[in-house]
Amino acid sequence: MVDMDSRRVSPAVRIILWLVSAVVILFVVLIVVFWRAPIWAGEKISQLQLYSEGIHSRSMDIDGHHVHYIEGGAGQPVVLIHGLGSQAQNDWMQLAPRLVRAGYHVYAPDLLGYGRSAKPVNNTYSIPEEAKFVESFLDANHLGAIELGGVSMG
Numbered sequence: 001m002v003d004m005d006s007r008r009v010s011p012a013v014r015i016i017l018w019l020v021s022a023v024v025i026l027f028v029v030l031i032v033v034f035w036r037a038p039i040w041a042g043e044k045i046s047q048l049q050l051y052s053e054g055i056h057s058r059s060m061d062i063d064g065h066h067v068h069y070i071e072g073g074a075g076q077p078v079v080l081i082h083g084l085g086s087q088a089q090n091d092w093m094q095l096a097p098r099l100v101r102a103g104y105h106v107y108a109p110d111l112l113g114y115g116r117s118a119k120p121v122n123n124t125y126s127i128p129e130e131a132k133f134v135e136s137f138l139d140a141n142h143l144g145a146i147e148l149g150g151v152s153m154g
Contacts, residue, residue, distance in 0.1 A: 073100035083152025087115025
């Protein structure tokens, strides 16, 4: 004869088993996500890191084109221009939070044709055309005297 009381699982053991199961399921889901969409997952992690530093993803229309940029902080404005073939979030992931902590108001746009900004088919994406876009971005954000930083083409 089997004693039925010896088969009972205490509530504490049930909670532990539930937590272990949840952690294992979460771990498997994360592995699948990183395996199936590593770039997307990396972008989301970068966005969370920037958000935790007070830098937010923003967008606006400039000259009829959707423009994405990151912005954060307060104080003297600093505009950061990314390099060729990149985007603001990638090029300025390390520097932007440091500038915000140092008391600057950071703006970093994705130039037209890059990142999450519009990719107009009729643009040439030349340096003069991108420089004109930066001027339009400054005007749209009512930025006068700024500090300007760039990398590569930026």
